[in-house]
Amino acid sequence: MDSELRELYQQVILDHNKSPRNFKKLEDANHHAEGHNPLCGDHLDVYLQLENDVVKDISFIGNGCAISKSSASLMTAIVKGKTKKEAEHLFEKFHDLVTGNLKDANEIEALGKLAVFQGVQEFPARVKCASLAWHTLHVALNNTEEKISTE
Amino acid sequence: MLTDVKILDVQKIRKDFPILHTLVHGKPLVYFDNAATTQKPLCVIQKEEEYYKTLNSNIHRGVHSLSQKATTAYEQAREKVLRFFNASRLSEIIITKGTTDSINLVASSFGKKFIKEGDEIIISHLEHHSNIVPWQLLCEEKGAALKVIPINDKGEIIFEAFEKLISEKTKFISVVYVSNSLGTVNPVKEIIQLAHSRNIPVLIDAAQAIQHFKIDVQELDCDFLAFSGHKLYAPTGVGILYGKEKYLEEMPPYQGGGDMISSVTFEKTTYNSLPYKFEAGTPNIAGVIGMGTAIDYLNEIGMDLISSYEKDLFEYANAKLSSVEKLTPIGTAENKLSVFSFALEGIHPHDIGTILDFDGIAIRTGHHCTQPVMQRFGIPATARISLSFYNTKEEIDFTADALKKVFEVFG
Numbered sequence: 001m002d003s004e005l006r007e008l009y010q011q012v013i014l015d016h017n018k019s020p021r022n023f024k025k026l027e028d029a030n031h032h033a034e035g036h037n038p039l040c041g042d043h044l045d046v047y048l049q050l051e052n053d054v055v056k057d058i059s060f061i062g063n064g065c066a067i068s069k070s071s072a073s074l075m076t077a078i079v080k081g082k083t084k085k086e087a088e089h090l091f092e093k094f095h096d097l098v099t100g101n102l103k104d105a106n107e108i109e110a111l112g113k114l115a116v117f118q119g120v121q122e123f124p125a126r127v128k129c130a131s132l133a134w135h136t137l138h139v140a141l142n143n144t145e146e147k148i149s150t151e
Numbered sequence: 152m153l154t155d156v157k158i159l160d161v162q163k164i165r166k167d168f169p170i171l172h173t174l175v176h177g178k179p180l181v182y183f184d185n186a187a188t189t190q191k192p193l194c195v196i197q198k199e200e201e202y203y204k205t206l207n208s209n210i211h212r213g214v215h216s217l218s219q220k221a222t223t224a225y226e227q228a229r230e231k232v233l234r235f236f237n238a239s240r241l242s243e244i245i246i247t248k249g250t251t252d253s254i255n256l257v258a259s260s261f262g263k264k265f266i267k268e269g270d271e272i273i274i275s276h277l278e279h280h281s282n283i284v285p286w287q288l289l290c291e292e293k294g295a296a297l298k299v300i301p302i303n304d305k306g307e308i309i310f311e312a313f314e315k316l317i318s319e320k321t322k323f324i325s326v327v328y329v330s331n332s333l334g335t336v337n338p339v340k341e342i343i344q345l346a347h348s349r350n351i352p353v354l355i356d357a358a359q360a361i362q363h364f365k366i367d368v369q370e371l372d373c374d375f376l377a378f379s380g381h382k383l384y385a386p387t388g389v390g391i392l393y394g395k396e397k398y399l400e401e402m403p404p405y406q407g408g409g410d411m412i413s414s415v416t417f418e419k420t421t422y423n424s425l426p427y428k429f430e431a432g433t434p435n436i437a438g439v440i441g442m443g444t445a446i447d448y449l450n451e452i453g454m455d456l457i458s459s460y461e462k463d464l465f466e467y468a469n470a471k472l473s474s475v476e477k478l479t480p481i482g483t484a485e486n487k488l489s490v491f492s493f494a495l496e497g498i499h500p501h502d503i504g505t506i507l508d509f510d511g512i513a514i515r516t517g518h519h520c521t522q523p524v525m526q527r528f529g530i531p532a533t534a535r536i537s538l539s540f541y542n543t544k545e546e547i548d549f550t551a552d553a554l555k556k557v558f559e560v561f562g
Contacts, residue, residue, distance in 0.1 A: 002509045003178065009502075009560050017561075040501045041518045041531035063531050065499035065560070123505060 063108030178511030184539035228443030333482025334490030
């Protein structure tokens with residue numbers, strides 16, 4: 001298989017696509033947002049339990065491609081326990097990563113498992129898939145109930 | 152006699168399309184996104200170039216030679232369109248930017264004049280967003296209601312339901328000829344006949360039909376028909392609205408500006424005659440001339456030959472691709488052409504699209520601007536292969552193998 005393709009569909013991504021973590025509706029969520037990518041019809045809901053600006057719990061449900069689903073799954077795993085500020089910082093760095101604007105090897109390493117999405121930068125059409133969950137998280141953190149769209 | 156049988160020489164045809172010889176990710180391009188837009192033959196590309204090199208000037212307003220030559224070439228393209236779908240009057244051929252523009256023109260202008268509060272407009276569940284939203288906008292403005300002909304599980308409209316939808320309130324019907332997301336061919340002739348028995352005008356969205364088979368607007372007896380040049384092997388940004396003069400005469404102008412007037416004073420403007428009343432502003436002249444060339448090209452091959460080749464190719468694709476393991480075709484209408492929409496078990500269409508792209512195969516993935524169709528089938532998106540007469544059975548075999556690879560990636 002083509003190495004660029006393998007770079008995109010890394011094992012971690014395929015694993016999270018197959019068995020997404022925190023894939024449920026959080027019943028006692030106090031923050032929620034709905035994300036939508038009209039380009040491909042991807043749709044997801046992010047639920048948060050935010051206490052004193054700390055993400056006590058997080059979950060998501062929705063429908064999407066392997067990139068968007070695994071991105072949402074990895075995001076929930078990584079953001080859990082982080083402060084709102086830390087989560088927003090990760091979003092910023094993640095966005096830089098998938099758009100090819102994060103060059104520093106240390107900074108990439110600091111993203112941990114999220115670094116598997118580095119391959120996305122070679123696929124401009126798929127950047128929105130990878131970032132949909134994060135955009136939705138950003139809205140949920142700021143507790144606006146409106147629908148967000150990546151278009 | 153065997154000598155009478157014309158066979159389409161696909162290898163010869165492919166030589167006419169320069170882009171078919173490009174490589175994508177190092178592989179020969181397999182272009183299966185023809186429902187989105189078709190590729191352009193060299194003659195069309197050269198015609199546009201030639202126009203800018205030798206004719207470029209504005210039409211309908213110059214006495215100088217270039218302007219007159221450009222005007223002649225432009226108007227010849229209109230005549231080619233007329234003959235192509237057998238219209239009888241040039242006044243009934245309006246040049247637009249494309250199907251969307253054509254439908255908006257009718258919704259806006261016919262709507263302004265004839266649609267009132269409480270009226271009803273009928274469309275089908277198979278429509279492209281461009282044949283839904285303009286009518287919704289009109290209904291919202293006028294307080295009219297939009298009624299939708301339902302479809303069955305095969306993706307065919309339910310004709311009995313259509314019969315029941317028609318009432319005294321129905322003032323317009325706008326339906327797609329061939330569905331862009333499922334390939335279903337609608338029984339438009341029957342729809343028009345029934346509508347006319349109740350004196351209701353009908354618009355046919357022929358964006359996915361005009362390039363696949365011979366259309367005769369007089370025989371069809373549609374009141375309006377819309378299509379885009381770029382799906383007919385012509386440049387983007389040009390299209391056609393056919394309309395019966397009896398309606399066009401009554402309809403107010405769609406846009407105001409140059410070319411659509413006969414005289415202007417600050418007190419009163421009188422409008423130009425048909426079709427110019429609906430053609431405000433400088434159009435895509437080179438594109439329109441290119442559309443004329445595309446029509447010449449198709450006529451030279453023969454629409455009947457194109458139809459029979461594409462029918463055979465589609466049947467082959469349908470059988471071959473349907474046999475791929477874990478593949479479910481979406482839309483299985485009895486009367487269907489050119490479009491093969493499908494889902495692969497557990498794999499999102501977007502991922503299919505990216506993986507096939509690495510084999511040089513260009514398909515469309517998504518909702519195809521038909522979200523209501525996706526909702527009907529309970530899916531967010533499909534992967535869609537759409538064919539043209541320059542595609543081959545070898546390309547279909549290659550794609551069937553490539554689809555198996557998609558499962559390898561996903562283990």
